[in-house]
Amino acid sequence: MIKLINEKTAVEPADNDYARINYLYEEIARLNRAYYEEDAPLVTDAEYDALLRELTALEAVHPEWRRADSPSQRVGGRRLEKFAPVQHQVPLLSLANTFSGDELRDFAARCEKLAEKSLTYVMEPKIDGLTIALAYENGRLTQAATRGDGMVGENVWENVLTIADLPHQLKDFKGRLLVRGEVYMSKRAFAELNEQRETDGETTFANPRNAAAGSLRQLDAAVTASRRLSVWLYDILLLEGTEWPQTHLQTLDFLRAQGLPVIPEVSSGDIETIVSQLTSWQEKRHKLAFDIDGLVVKVDDEQVRMELGSTAKAPRAAIAYKFPAEAVETTVLDIQVGVGRTGVLTPLAVLEPVWVAGSQISKATLHNEDNVAAKDIRIGDRVLLHKAGDVIPEIIKSLSEKRNGQERVFVMPHTCPECGSAASRAEGEAAWRCPNRSCPARVREGIEHFVSRQAMYIEGLGPQLINQLLAAGKIHDAADIFSLTMDDLLPLERMGKKSAQNVLAAIEQARRRPLGALLAALGIPYVGSKAGKLLAANFPSLERLAAADKEELLAVADIGDIIAQSVVKWFADKDNQEMLSRLAAGGVEPQAEVISQPETEGAFAGKVVVLTGTLPNLSRNEAKARLEKAGAKVTSSVSRKTDYVVAGEAAGSKLEKAQEFGITIIDEAELLNLL
Numbered sequence: 001m002i003k004l005i006n007e008k009t010a011v012e013p014a015d016n017d018y019a020r021i022n023y024l025y026e027e028i029a030r031l032n033r034a035y036y037e038e039d040a041p042l043v044t045d046a047e048y049d050a051l052l053r054e055l056t057a058l059e060a061v062h063p064e065w066r067r068a069d070s071p072s073q074r075v076g077g078r079r080l081e082k083f084a085p086v087q088h089q090v091p092l093l094s095l096a097n098t099f100s101g102d103e104l105r106d107f108a109a110r111c112e113k114l115a116e117k118s119l120t121y122v123m124e125p126k127i128d129g130l131t132i133a134l135a136y137e138n139g140r141l142t143q144a145a146t147r148g149d150g151m152v153g154e155n156v157w158e159n160v161l162t163i164a165d166l167p168h169q170l171k172d173f174k175g176r177l178l179v180r181g182e183v184y185m186s187k188r189a190f191a192e193l194n195e196q197r198e199t200d201g202e203t204t205f206a207n208p209r210n211a212a213a214g215s216l217r218q219l220d221a222a223v224t225a226s227r228r229l230s231v232w233l234y235d236i237l238l239l240e241g242t243e244w245p246q247t248h249l250q251t252l253d254f255l256r257a258q259g260l261p262v263i264p265e266v267s268s269g270d271i272e273t274i275v276s277q278l279t280s281w282q283e284k285r286h287k288l289a290f291d292i293d294g295l296v297v298k299v300d301d302e303q304v305r306m307e308l309g310s311t312a313k314a315p316r317a318a319i320a321y322k323f324p325a326e327a328v329e330t331t332v333l334d335i336q337v338g339v340g341r342t343g344v345l346t347p348l349a350v351l352e353p354v355w356v357a358g359s360q361i362s363k364a365t366l367h368n369e370d371n372v373a374a375k376d377i378r379i380g381d382r383v384l385l386h387k388a389g390d391v392i393p394e395i396i397k398s399l400s401e402k403r404n405g406q407e408r409v410f411v412m413p414h415t416c417p418e419c420g421s422a423a424s425r426a427e428g429e430a431a432w433r434c435p436n437r438s439c440p441a442r443v444r445e446g447i448e449h450f451v452s453r454q455a456m457y458i459e460g461l462g463p464q465l466i467n468q469l470l471a472a473g474k475i476h477d478a479a480d481i482f483s484l485t486m487d488d489l490l491p492l493e494r495m496g497k498k499s500a501q502n503v504l505a506a507i508e509q510a511r512r513r514p515l516g517a518l519l520a521a522l523g524i525p526y527v528g529s530k531a532g533k534l535l536a537a538n539f540p541s542l543e544r545l546a547a548a549d550k551e552e553l554l555a556v557a558d559i560g561d562i563i564a565q566s567v568v569k570w571f572a573d574k575d576n577q578e579m580l581s582r583l584a585a586g587g588v589e590p591q592a593e594v595i596s597q598p599e600t601e602g603a604f605a606g607k608v609v610v611l612t613g614t615l616p617n618l619s620r621n622e623a624k625a626r627l628e629k630a631g632a633k634v635t636s637s638v639s640r641k642t643d644y645v646v647a648g649e650a651a652g653s654k655l656e657k658a659q660e661f662g663i664t665i666i667d668e669a670e671l672l673n674l675l
Contacts, residue, residue: 017058021065024055028071044327044386044396049097083154083217086145090178090237092133093150093310095296095320101275104297107319108271114316115304122248122268123277125285126294126320127232129184130213132160134233136177139170146217159216162225170258171641175241179255181233185212186289189228191392196528199342203430204367206394208291222560226530230290232263247300256639264637264653268300282323294322327386327396330354335366335379335410337417339441341449341523343433345423347372347412349383349395356385356393364393368430369412376400380407416441437575443477444470446523450478454529455521456510460503468492478521479579481507482586515542515590524570526563534559535567540592542580546571603674605631607643610658613651615668623671630675638663646671 028051034042052071059066098104112119133153135143144160145153161168163183170177185193190208197204205211215227236244236251245251249268256262265288267277274297285292299305299317308316334350347366354361364385366372375397377383382399414423416434418441423432434442447466451458458481469475474488484507489500519532527535538556539545545567553564570576609632611623618626623646624634638645638657645658645665658665666674 017062018065021055021058021062024051024058025067025070028052028055032071044384046322046324046327049099049322053097083146083156086133086143086148086153086155088133088145088148088151088153091150092131092147092153092180092237093314095318096314097294097320097322099322099324101278104275104278104319104321105271107297111299111304111308111317114308115299115301118270119304120247120268120300121271121274122266122298122300123274124234124263124266124296124298125288125292126296126322127182127184127263128207128209128291128293129182130209130216132156132181132183132216132231133237134160134166134179134181136170136173136179138176139172139174141166141168154217156216158221159218159224160231162221163229163231165261165635166231167259170260173242173258176238177236177240177258178238179233179260180235180237181231181261183212183216183229183231184208184290185215185227185229187291188289189230190291193227194392198346198365198367198431199340199344200526203370231261233260234263234296244302246302248298248302248305249300251302253640256637257641259639259641262637262639264657278321285323294320296320326356327384328354328356329382329399330361330385332377332379332381332383332395332398335372335377337413339416339418339434339439339445341442341445342525343416343435343439343442345413345416345432345434347410349377351383351385354385356387361385361387361393364395366395369425369432370430372410372412378403378407378409418442440470447475447478447481449523450521451481451510452521456513456517458503458510459506460499461506465492465495465503477579479582479586482511482583482588511587512589512591515540515545515592518542518588518590519545522570522576525566527567531559531563536590536592542590546577546580602630604644607632608639608641609634609644609646610636610638610642610654611646611648612654613648615646615648615671618668618671623668626675627671 028048031042031048031051055071059070098107108119108121131147133143133145133147134141141161142157143155144157145155147153160166160183185208187208190205190211193211194204205214211227212229215224215229218224233255234252236255245254249266252262252266267274278295281295297319299308305315305317310316331352332349333352336348336350338346338348340346346368349364349366351362351364366377375395377395377398380403382402384396384399385393386396387393412432414432415421416423416436416439419434419436419439421434421436421439423434425432436442444463444466447470448463450456451461451466461481466475469484469488469492472488472492474484475481484504486497486500486504489495489503490497514533514536516529516533516536519527519535520529534556535545535553539548548567550564550568553559553567554561604627609627611620611634615623627634632644635642638654638661640661642658642661642663645654645663647655647658647665647667655665
């Protein structure tokens with residue numbers, strides 16, 4: 001059978017390679033659309049890389065079949081039409097991938113053969129986020145664009161302005177700078193965002209990369225601002241007004257000196273030094289505060305990098321090393337349904353225990369009915385499991401080809417598994433909800449939230465003690481906590497006099513928590529600790545907030561229509577009003593939120609300070625809060641613009657860098673003295 005490639009050429013397919021190449025074209029294009037344009041990947045990185053490598057290998061054997069629009073020759077996805085286009089002055093190329101130390105050695109051998117000399121290499125973590133190109137003109141940030149297809153990206157300047165750790169003004173450089181980096185979401189911010197979305201009945205994000213991409217590409221910059229994005233910058237694309245740095249390490253130093261966030265975990269050496277560090281990075285990656293999917297190895301000499309140039313898709317002087325996939329197989333033993341404090345019914349996979357990314361996993365949330373159906377996860381299935389963001393256990397997909405016919409399709413219950421109430425699913429929501437406020441699960445989860453660290457923080461009143469108090473009939477909701485006595489606590493299992501005194505002391509302290517903490521504790525939909533503080537800062541009392549109408553609430557910066565409606569509705573509810581009355585009867589007197597203004601005089605006013613190591617008495621958060629109150633800006637990385645480094649026990653690379661830059665280093669005693 002003859003296949004027509006174009007009007008001039010006809011070839012005979014060899015071993016059906018032609019059909020396979022065409023299948024790979026369509027499949028990779030489909031996966032690219034999902035990953036780049038919809039921020040919803042359908043396969044793991046390892047699976048995608050395997051398909052791309054197969055296509056590249058087949059095209060090498062049959063170059064006459066390679067299409068001009070082959071995914072092996074292209075970068076990323078197309079620009080979304082909802083954003084204005086930005087033509088990149090310097091193309092944003094992707095990187096070729098390697099998967100072993102030997103492949104890195106081959107990369108180095110090619111570079112050194114072309115350069116005709118031995119070379120030094122720099123290795124950096126490969127951030128799993130969304131590529132961004134920033135333009136600074138006369139020292140000010142004037143443009144921000146996504147990569148798009150590498151030639152044309154999307155204008156996301158207003159959204160990028162909301163990223164807290166990105167300066168809008170360079171320290172002293174007044175020329176023209178185009179710089180490339182990666183917008184990402186930290187593991188903690190990702191976990192908190194997904195927790196909130198699940199509580200609100202919204203679809204959760206699969207991983208931090210999707211969350212970051214979805215957050216940056218919002219039409220409403222206020223939504224982006226609420227998502228706690230961060231950025232690392234790592235390459236200069238264009239520099240006018242000063243000499244180009246001679247090495248990549250000097251490039252990073254230049255960016256740091258201008259106040260731009262540069263990732264600190266960078267190493268350099270010959271290729272054998274680089275290869276020797278690969279194994280340690282397999283474990284080190286899990287200890288980072290952000291997600292990485294590999295490492296990037298670059299020639300350090302900038303002149304050599306320019307001389308080596310690039311292929312149509314990737315630079316020759318840089319390459320990505322991709323970590324081996326950490327997804328593992330296990331079996332779904334059962335699917336149970338739990339009930340959260342807002343009544344959301346959440347399916348939970350009970351798994352055959354398995355080790356993944358450093359810990360043993362026996363359960364994984366399935367989020368909602370739609371997610372289970374989309375992934376076709378059945379009881380008894382063999383499934384592929386990983387940790388989204390290296391934190392949250394997530395089932396990637398079911399391995400349907402391994403089914404034996406004994407698997408059972410999961411059916412989402414339409415009644416609450418705890419109290420039997422009829423559940424409902426609102427139009428446009430992904431979640432089923434139990435409407436019964438007296439549901440034992442909702443009560444229990446609500447009390448656990450109320451006493452948690454991010455809310456009223458009643459230390460010692462954990463889930464086990466809450467369950468005992470509920471079972472004994474000593475409490476029925478959070479308001480009852482403030483009526484507890486020594487006689488209520490002492491009969492409980494493992495409760496001695498000292499422990500009971502500690503719990504009662506913690507309850508006493510909670511009576512005068514800030515108003516923002518109480519608002520976060522009450523379970524008002526969409527009101528967490530951040531919104532609670534904002535509301536408390538603008539309404540000095542609970543009574544004043546309860547009397548506010550929607551227009552007054554909308555006048556508060558960062559409080560939108562959804563939160564405003566939710567607050568008005570919550571305070572209008574008679575059951576909620578009764579609960580507030582009982583809290584007041586229990587002695588709860590929330591304190592007005594004090595918004596302190598940074599000092600403009602003193603040793604730390606206007607200074608940049610970095611904390612490193614463990615301090616003898618102050619926690620990191622306490623030291624940061626006191627420094628910020630004193631007018632300091634506390635940053636996470638040391639640069640030439642850093643004024644002080646506060647060093648404690650086990651201070652590491654930050655201390656070394658401070659010594660290298662000649663920055664003033666102080667200990668806790670000196671810090672307290674200056675404060």
